[in-house]
Amino acid sequence: MKYNRxxxxxxxxxxxxVAGAWTVDRSTPSPALLPPGQPAVRDVHARCPxxxxxxxxxxxxxxxxxxxxxxxxxxxxxxxxxxxxxxGATPVTPVTSACRKxxxxxxxxxxxxxxxxxRPNIRFSHTAHQQVADCKTCHxxxxxxxxxxxxxxxxxxxxxxxxxxxxxxxxGCRTCHLVEKDGRMVTQLGGRKLQPPVWLIGPNxxxxxxxxxxxxxxRESSLCASCxxxxxxxxxxxxxxxxxxxHPGDWLRSHGxxxxxxxxxxxxxxxxxSFCLTCHRRSGxxxxxxxxxxxxxxxxxxxxxxxxxxxxxxxxHDIGSCVSCHSERSCTSCHANARYNPHPPGFKNRxxxxxxxxxxxxxxxxxxxxxxxxx
Amino acid sequence: MRPGLRIFTGALACVIVCWSPPAxxxxxxxxxxxWAEGYSVLARDGSPIRRRRxxxxxxxxxxxxxxGSSDPYYxxxxxxxxxxxxxxxxxxxxxxxxxxxxxxxYVPGLTPLAIDALVVQLHIRDLLxxxxxxxxxxxxxxDTLGYFAFDGLATSFDLPAGIGIDTYIGxxxxxxxxxxxxxxxxxxxxxxxxxxxxxxRYPDREEPRARLAVGMELSFSPRRWVDAAVSYRTVGLSMPxxxxxxxxxxxxxxxxxxxxxxxxxxxxxxxxxxxxxxxxTEPGEVVTISLDYHLYRPLFEGDSIFNVFALxxxxxxxxxxxxxxxxxxxxxxxxxxxxxDETGGMTGDRQEALLLGAGGGVGGNYYSHARxxxxxxxxxxxxxxxxxGVEIGVGQGLLPxxxxxxxxxxxxxxxxxxxxxxxxxNMVGYxxxxxxxxxxxxxxxxxFEHYVDGDGEQRFYALxxxxxxxxx
Numbered sequence: 001m002k003y004n005r006x007x008x009x010x011x012x013x014x015x016x017x018v019a020g021a022w023t024v025d026r027s028t029p030s031p032a033l034l035p036p037g038q039p040a041v042r043d044v045h046a047r048c049p050x051x052x053x054x055x056x057x058x059x060x061x062x063x064x065x066x067x068x069x070x071x072x073x074x075x076x077x078x079x080x081x082x083x084x085x086x087x088g089a090t091p092v093t094p095v096t097s098a099c100r101k102x103x104x105x106x107x108x109x110x111x112x113x114x115x116x117x118x119r120p121n122i123r124f125s126h127t128a129h130q131q132v133a134d135c136k137t138c139h140x141x142x143x144x145x146x147x148x149x150x151x152x153x154x155x156x157x158x159x160x161x162x163x164x165x166x167x168x169x170x171x172g173c174r175t176c177h178l179v180e181k182d183g184r185m186v187t188q189l190g191g192r193k194l195q196p197p198v199w200l201i202g203p204n205x206x207x208x209x210x211x212x213x214x215x216x217x218x219r220e221s222s223l224c225a226s227c228x229x230x231x232x233x234x235x236x237x238x239x240x241x242x243x244x245x246x247h248p249g250d251w252l253r254s255h256g257x258x259x260x261x262x263x264x265x266x267x268x269x270x271x272x273x274s275f276c277l278t279c280h281r282r283s284g285x286x287x288x289x290x291x292x293x294x295x296x297x298x299x300x301x302x303x304x305x306x307x308x309x310x311x312x313x314x315x316x317h318d319i320g321s322c323v324s325c326h327s328e329r330s331c332t333s334c335h336a337n338a339r340y341n342p343h344p345p346g347f348k349n350r351x352x353x354x355x356x357x358x359x360x361x362x363x364x365x366x367x368x369x370x371x372x373x374x375x
Numbered sequence: 376m377r378p379g380l381r382i383f384t385g386a387l388a389c390v391i392v393c394w395s396p397p398a399x400x401x402x403x404x405x406x407x408x409x410w411a412e413g414y415s416v417l418a419r420d421g422s423p424i425r426r427r428r429x430x431x432x433x434x435x436x437x438x439x440x441x442x443g444s445s446d447p448y449y450x451x452x453x454x455x456x457x458x459x460x461x462x463x464x465x466x467x468x469x470x471x472x473x474x475x476x477x478x479x480x481y482v483p484g485l486t487p488l489a490i491d492a493l494v495v496q497l498h499i500r501d502l503l504x505x506x507x508x509x510x511x512x513x514x515x516x517x518d519t520l521g522y523f524a525f526d527g528l529a530t531s532f533d534l535p536a537g538i539g540i541d542t543y544i545g546x547x548x549x550x551x552x553x554x555x556x557x558x559x560x561x562x563x564x565x566x567x568x569x570x571x572x573x574x575x576r577y578p579d580r581e582e583p584r585a586r587l588a589v590g591m592e593l594s595f596s597p598r599r600w601v602d603a604a605v606s607y608r609t610v611g612l613s614m615p616x617x618x619x620x621x622x623x624x625x626x627x628x629x630x631x632x633x634x635x636x637x638x639x640x641x642x643x644x645x646x647x648x649x650x651x652x653x654x655x656t657e658p659g660e661v662v663t664i665s666l667d668y669h670l671y672r673p674l675f676e677g678d679s680i681f682n683v684f685a686l687x688x689x690x691x692x693x694x695x696x697x698x699x700x701x702x703x704x705x706x707x708x709x710x711x712x713x714x715x716d717e718t719g720g721m722t723g724d725r726q727e728a729l730l731l732g733a734g735g736g737v738g739g740n741y742y743s744h745a746r747x748x749x750x751x752x753x754x755x756x757x758x759x760x761x762x763x764g765v766e767i768g769v770g771q772g773l774l775p776x777x778x779x780x781x782x783x784x785x786x787x788x789x790x791x792x793x794x795x796x797x798x799x800x801n802m803v804g805y806x807x808x809x810x811x812x813x814x815x816x817x818x819x820x821x822x823f824e825h826y827v828d829g830d831g832e833q834r835f836y837a838l839x840x841x842x843x844x845x846x847x
Contacts, residue, residue, distance in 0.1 A: 066448075123447055165599065170505075181402040181445065181846060182438045183453070191744035192702065200599070202626075202633040203655050203663040206697040207707035207740050212667070215635045215651055219602060219626055221517040230515060231406075231434060231459055234493055237522060238515075238558040240430045240463055241410065241838075248751075248766055249788040250802045250826040250834060252416055257760045257792045262689060263711075263734060265671065273565055274550055274557045278484045282472065284419035288577065290480045303794055314758065317687045317715055317731070320562070320673045327565050327579040328680050335680075344685035350645055351683075357643055358615035358677040365680065 029156050032192035033121050036152065040073075040115030041102045043147040055135040055142075062135075068124040073117060121189045122176050132167055158199055173226040185227050196223065210245050211264065237269045260314075260321045267320060276324035286325040308334070328364065336365040348374060402445065402846060406434040410820075410840040425467040433460045452501050459494040461556075475572045483577050484550075484567050491556040493524075507532055515559070516543060518592050519606040519622045520639055524548040524559045525588055537596035539604075544589050547610055547617075551583035561618055563679025586610050586617050602626040610677075617677045619643050631658045641674050644682050648674040663697040667711075690714040703742050710735030713757055732757025745772040747782075764788030780810040800829040816844040 041047065056062060058074045065072060080087045085098045095103075095110060103112030129138070136143030138160075141153045164171045173179075177194075178186040187194045195205045201220055204213070217224055217233075224233075236243050242251065246264050259266050259276075270276060280286040285302055302325075303311055315322050322330075335342040343351075352374035355362055362370050409431050415423045439445040440454040468487040475481045496512035508531040516523045518541070527545015534540065550557025551567045560566075565580040572580070590608035603625050610618035622639040632655070639649040647670060655665035672688035675681045693711030700706065713732040736753030747770035754763030768784040784806040792798040804826030812818045824836035 125448070161599075179447075182404060182436060182455070198657050198660050199630040202628050202635070203657050203665070203697070206663060206699070207705045207738055208695055208697065208709055211709070212653075212695070215624070215626075215637055215653065217517055218519050218521070218637065219604075219624055219635075224517075229434075230457070230494055231432070233517070234459070234515065238493060238556065240428075240432075240461065241412075244784070244806070249764055249786045250804055250828070252414070252834065253798055253802060253826070253828065254762060254788060254790045254792075256794065256798055257762050257790055260760065260794075261732070261734075261755050261757055261762060262671070263755055267562070267673070269558065271550070271557045271560050271562055273562045274484055274560075274567070277565070278482060281482045282418075282485060283416060283424055289419075290482060304796070306794075316685055317689075317758075319681055319684065319686055323562050323675075323681065327577075329579050331680065331684075342680075342684045347683070353645060354643065354683065356614065357619065358617075360615045360678045361680055361683060 029152065029154055030192070030194065031152075032189040032194055034152055034154065035118035035121070035190055037118045038105075038113060038116040040112065042105055044102070045142040045145050045153075046147045047102060048145070055139075062126045063130055065126040066128075068120040068122050070126075071117065072126075073115060121178055121186070123178065124176065132169075133163070137163075157197060161200070173223075182229065184225075184229065187227050194227075210243075214268075239269070259324065260318050262318065262320065265320075272320065272324040273327075277327075280325045287330060288327065332365055401440045402438045404434070404436040404438065405843070405845045406432075406436075407843040408432040408840065409842075410838060412836070412838045414834070414836040426465060427467040429462075429464045429466070431460075431462040433462075434458065435460075450501075450505075452499065454500075455498045457494055457496050457498065459492070461489075461491045461493055463489045463491070475576065481576075483565075483569075483572065483580055490554060492554040493556065506534065513548065516590075519604055519624045519637060520590075520608055520620045522559045523588070523590070523608065524556075527588075537594075537598070539592070539594040539596070541592040541594075542590070544587070547586045547588050549583040549586070552585075561674065561676040563675030563677075563681060587612055588618075600627065600629040615677055616643060618674075619677075620648075622649075632656045643677050644672075644674065646672060647688075648672045661699055663695070663699075665695045667691075667693050667695070669693070687715045704740065706737075706739045708735070708737045745777055746770065758793065759791075760793045761791045762788065776812075778812045782806070782808045782810075802826050802828040804834075816846070818842050 058078050059072050061070065062072050076086075076089070079102075083098070083102075086096075089096075089099060091111065091114070095106075095112065099112060100106075105113045107113045138155050139153050140155065141148040160176065161171060163169075164175070169175075173185050174183060178189075180186060185194070198204070201216060201223065204216060235241070236246070247255070251258075259272075266272060266276075277286060281289045283289075331342070334340050351362075352371060355371035355374060359371055409429070411427075411429045413425070413427050415425045418424050435458040437456045440456065441452055443449055444451065444453050465487055468485055469480070471480045472482050473485050473487055475483075492513055494513055494515065496510050496514045499509040499511075501507075502509065510529045511527075513526045514524070514529060516525070516529065525543065525545035525547050527543060529541070529543035529545075532538075532540040547560070549555050549560060549566070565577065566583045567580055569580055569582050588608065588610040589612065590606070592604055592606040594602065594604035596602040604623065606620070606622045606624075608618070608620050609616060619642045620639055621642065622637065624637040625635070627634045634652075634654050636652045637649065638647060638651075640646070641648045649672070650670040651667070653665055653667040655663060657663045669691040670688050671691075672686060673681070691711045691713050693709065695709040696707065698706040711734055712730060713734075715731045732755065734753070734755030734757075736751065738749070738751035738753075741748040747768070749768040750766070752763075752765045755761065756763075764787055766784060766786040768782065770780060770782040773779040773781065785803075786805070787801070787803050789801050790799055804824065806822060806824045808820060808822040810818055810820045818841075820838070820840040820842070822836075822838040822840075824834075824838075826834045
């Protein structure tokens with residue numbers, strides 16, 4: 001009961017945070033791909049409701065444009081064809097009411113601000129797309145004469161991807177995104193980082209990604225390769241350096257209990273009978289270490305006062321930890337006789353099938369072709 | 376400096392200095408990470424075991440080998456060559472520790488200088504009008520069955536209607552081979568070099584045998600919201616098999632709900648080795664809520680007796696909540712319970728499923744181009760042992776374009792080790808690091824770690840890293 005107040009406050013904060021984040025407009029492309037700029041005329045398409053001409057009337061170069069960086073904003077001369085009252089106006093001529101009709105944004109000196117159009121960080125060819133789509137397909141707000149954020153009147157990636165997929169066009173990342181010389185996508189743009197969209201592969205690259213990326217990596221390894229080189233994965237999974245996220249704190253001291261807790265699983269990156277056993281033999285922890293005694297800094301045996309039965313019960317659950325110190329000989333010394341049967345119940349009904357795949361394992365404890373006794 | 380390291384360092388310098396201008400059209404890349412680390416651990420007799428390592432990761436790549444393929448609108452065949460070498464040297468390993476017969480103290484597998492070739496592959500992409508990819512050489516494969524490293528040939532067909540067919544054949548990369556490494560090998564037997572070793576010394580240790588592997592994966596993804604695959608791999612084409620896996624995966628996902636499942640069956644033990652299932656929802660791309668189940672049963676190589684022991688799998692049932700506040704900030708919480716099913720034991724008694732343990736944590740990240748903050752609290756308890764702690768990390772970029780980056784990580788951990796009380800107790804510590812960008816493609820990192828436990832014992836760790844990424 002005494003925690004009800006804190007639970008209520010926490011729930012309220014969560015609801016407010018989620019609601020606030022939910023209001024973020026996600027219908028426009030990432031500003032990393034289309035950096036916002038400063039247009040010379042704000043919301044020009046909404047300001048010209050009377051223009052019934054095709055888009056190419058003001059943007060004649062669009063049909064021949066092959067690069068997203070092409071400047072397709074019309075020059076002043078194009079506007080003068082419909083607005084003769086501003087003919088001859090330049091940045092140095094006095095500003096009139098005719099100028100202010102379109103140039104609503106004025107600078108400190110009372111002059112219309114110059115248009116600043118950032119270079120898009122994508123690859124796009126209008127020439128290739130005009131054969132399968134018209135302007136309003138990708139620029140719906142302009143076609144509908146609606147206001148739009150500067151340089152942001154394009155459909156989000158999901159629309160592009162869906163159209164590419166249904167039309168049989170390439171859907172690889174490098175089709176549209178900037179790539180490095182090695183073919184990987186450029187992911188760091190303007191201080192922002194690009195990540196795969198959730199609608200494409202599901203939740204990804206969250207705070208716990210290092211713990212739960214395995215299913216996505218196994219399914220989408222080719223997609224991962226769009227951004228990551230092989231070495232990125234190998235740095236952890238075959239690496240020689242200790243990543244701090246999975247080896248926190250004083251790891252040398254606490255790795256014993258961490259390896260038994262198997263969270264994360266050491267075998268994702270280490271072969272215990274090579275990586276672990278070598279150091280354990282060197283430091284005298286393993287039973288077949290070179291040194292004479294089995295005492296551990298005067299503290300007695302590593303397993304303390306545990307009985308063999310207690311140790312083996314734990315081994316049944318966590319034998320992966322045992323192999324970091326013990327070889328098979330540690331187990332065969334007791335289990336190679338009939339007194340301590342290490343097999344699970346019902347093993348005799350399955351051993352023939354298992355022996356058909358590998359009989360060498362049987363001969364380590366049994367003699368005289370034991371698979372003949374299997375059912 | 377030892378002769379082998381001297382030769383390698385000289386060769387590396389020659390490659391970098393004499394890297395010739397490229398022939399017309401293709402791009403060359405040399406990436407190098409050179410790091411040195413030093414720390415000490417105490418052996419059971421109280422004597423210090425020092426580690427003084429120098430590790431060099433060298434990547435040599437040639438991209439866009441086909442003329443014209445570097446053009447952004449190029450749609451033809453792409454050809455690249457990738458080499459990843461690693462040299463791992465520990466100067467503190469004594470001669471008698473790495474060579475049998477010198478005197479007592481020999482540890483098999485301990486070598487002061489190891490050279491591994493992790494990847495040496497020729498990659499041909501978009502053959503047959505984009506349908507076929509081919510990789511030839513030493514490579515690492517990641518699929519439904521996990522990681523696998525081999526020397527051989529892999530083909531990948533990307534067919535219409537979302538059908539994919541992957542096949543591969545080659546020899547498994549093994550640690551005992553020249554230029555081989557064992558990180559992706561299965562555990563099970565003590566395998567490695569027995570050169571000059573007496574027969575009665577470490578009798579379990581065997582020379583590794585070459586093992587031919589064959590595998591395939593058939594995938595089907597007719598729509599964006601569904602993906603399914605079946606996979607098969609066998610290591611060893613005839614009895615005795617070293618490894619054999621049969622697996623499948625299913626992905627069903629349409630914003631905002633996704634379902635992932637994966638199962639891997641091993642005919643060597645006639646049981647599932649892994650089952651993973653996750654149901655996740657992400658409404659509005661703000662909150663992620665997931666429920667997951669994981670079953671894990673350790674699998675060993677075919678010769679190992681551990682495969683035929685009575686083993687209990689791990690069954691974890693968990694949940695995860697992530698909250699993306701904005702592009703820079705995220706919060707997360709996770710938790711799980713671990714169930715176990717005792718399989719009879721020595722007396723044959725069968726017990727009911729037990730709740731063996733539980734764990735969880737909360738954390739948060741903040742990233743900007745000039746500053747980072749990460750807080751993480753986690754804990755796990757099982758079989759009377761536990762590990763719980765908190766870590767706080769802050770990072771600050773300094774100088775124009777954050778050329779200098781400083782990091783401080785503070786941590787407190789409590790460990791209760793049931794096997795050895797020597798390692799139980801509280802420990803606090805910090806990691807201080809500085810990274811400086813010398814130039815485009817060149818940076819240097821220095822790191823210092825210091826921990827103190829409840830008994831007043833202290834541990835130190837130092838690391839220096841030089842990274843180079845050169846393009847021509």
